Amino acid sequence: MAEGVDAGEVLGGSVGFLLSKLGMTSATQFAETLEPLGIDPRHFGILRIVEMASGQSQQQLGEALHIPPSRMVALIDDVEQRGLVERRRNPKDRRAHALHLTPKGRKLYDQALAIATEYEEHLCEGLSERERDQLLTLLHKLAAACGPAGSHPGMA
Amino acid sequence: MAEGVDAGEVLGGSVGFLLSKLGMTSATQFAETLEPLGIDPRHFGILRIVEMASGQSQQQLGEALHIPPSRMVALIDDVEQRGLVERRRNPKDRRAHALHLTPKGRKLYDQALAIATEYEEHLCEGLSERERDQLLTLLHKLAAACGPAGSHPGMA
DNA sequence: TATTGTTATACTCTATAACTATA
DNA sequence: TATAGTTATAGAGTATAACAATA
Numbered sequence: 001m002a003e004g005v006d007a008g009e010v011l012g013g014s015v016g017f018l019l020s021k022l023g024m025t026s027a028t029q030f031a032e033t034l035e036p037l038g039i040d041p042r043h044f045g046i047l048r049i050v051e052m053a054s055g056q057s058q059q060q061l062g063e064a065l066h067i068p069p070s071r072m073v074a075l076i077d078d079v080e081q082r083g084l085v086e087r088r089r090n091p092k093d094r095r096a097h098a099l100h101l102t103p104k105g106r107k108l109y110d111q112a113l114a115i116a117t118e119y120e121e122h123l124c125e126g127l128s129e130r131e132r133d134q135l136l137t138l139l140h141k142l143a144a145a146c147g148p149a150g151s152h153p154g155m156a
Numbered sequence: 157m158a159e160g161v162d163a164g165e166v167l168g169g170s171v172g173f174l175l176s177k178l179g180m181t182s183a184t185q186f187a188e189t190l191e192p193l194g195i196d197p198r199h200f201g202i203l204r205i206v207e208m209a210s211g212q213s214q215q216q217l218g219e220a221l222h223i224p225p226s227r228m229v230a231l232i233d234d235v236e237q238r239g240l241v242e243r244r245r246n247p248k249d250r251r252a253h254a255l256h257l258t259p260k261g262r263k264l265y266d267q268a269l270a271i272a273t274e275y276e277e278h279l280c281e282g283l284s285e286r287e288r289d290q291l292l293t294l295l296h297k298l299a300a301a302c303g304p305a306g307s308h309p310g311m312a
Numbered sequence: 313t314a315t316t317g318t319t320a321t322a323c324t325c326t327a328t329a330a331c332t333a334t335a
Numbered sequence: 336t337a338t339a340g341t342t343a344t345a346g347a348g349t350a351t352a353a354c355a356a357t358a
Binding site: 057058059069070072073093094095096097 | 315316317318319
Binding site: 068070071074093094095096 | 348349350351352356357358
């Protein structure tokens with residue numbers, strides 16, 4: 001039998017350990033809820049930033065997300081082949097690709113947002129409204145101290 | 157210029173997003189503080205579980221951590237070559253390796269624990285004692301709802 | 313000459329499954 | 336025959352740097 005060993009619950013009193021564990025678990029679960037849409041959290045991140053900053057070039061977005069150019073190619077290829085994002089030639093600078101959501105992309109982004117909201121509810125369902133606000137506040141405090149804002153390191 | 161795009165701060169109101177982002181950031185930072193010791197968080201996890209469950213076999217520990225046998229080999233090879241963990245033949249079953257910390261391994265584990273504690277302090281230094289307790293309580297609540305306990309998924 | 317996007321190469325990490333030695 | 340540990344192989348994902356088109 002394998003239960004001579006009880007893994008884990010020693011560092012349960014550590015914020016860092018819990019944060020890292022919960023962060024990974026919730027990210028995995030979120031990815032699973034996104035699966036029916038055929039995308040993963042990184043695609044979601046791309047759709048989100050293209051929506052926020054329509055018409056920007058690949059490398060501009062890549063810089064904002066700390067993704068190297070060569071990786072952006074594959075990522076954008078991916079969402080483009082699904083008909084979610086469109087590469088348009090910029091007439092002012094024909095080297096650059098201006099990125100835009102297609103109608104299909106916008107629709108799917110909205111669906112993904114809805115799923116994200118739903119997952120957020122699920123994640124927090126053990127918490128009262130007040131506890132949830134507290135948690136958010138505390139996490140923001142931590143985030144402020146924990147390195148210079150920036151985007152989600154999971155993209156990079 | 158690349159700052160036409162302000163990445164990230166839209167989902168800042170999401171517990172899931174913050175959790176995942178902070179978890180990854182803190183894990184990376186913790187790995188960096190461990191670097192002077194020549195180990196990373198996974199080695200630390202191995203040392204920790206060997207310390208907790210001395211004399212267990214590779215596969216018993218692997219099961220507890222959800223690490224497949226073939227990966228355990230490389231991991232244990234690693235800590236053994238550094239003289240931190242010892243594989244002893246079990247006379248009762250000579251197929252199995254009983255794992256033990258060496259004196260050097262124990263010393264390094266203690267050092268790593270000290271570093272972990274120090275990093276934990278650093279991580280929480282923006283929080284009052286009371287806030288820190290609150291956060292810990294809230295994270296535990298979340299953890300209870302978020303899948304069946306288990307060990308840190310980063311090991312598996 | 314510098315820059316956007318692309319491609320090619322090489323490297324790391326991992327899981328799968330074959331293998332050995334013991335049982 | 337079944338199990339502990341090991342090794343071999345193949346696949347995914349990635350960064351690096353060379354490359355083409357345009358500026």
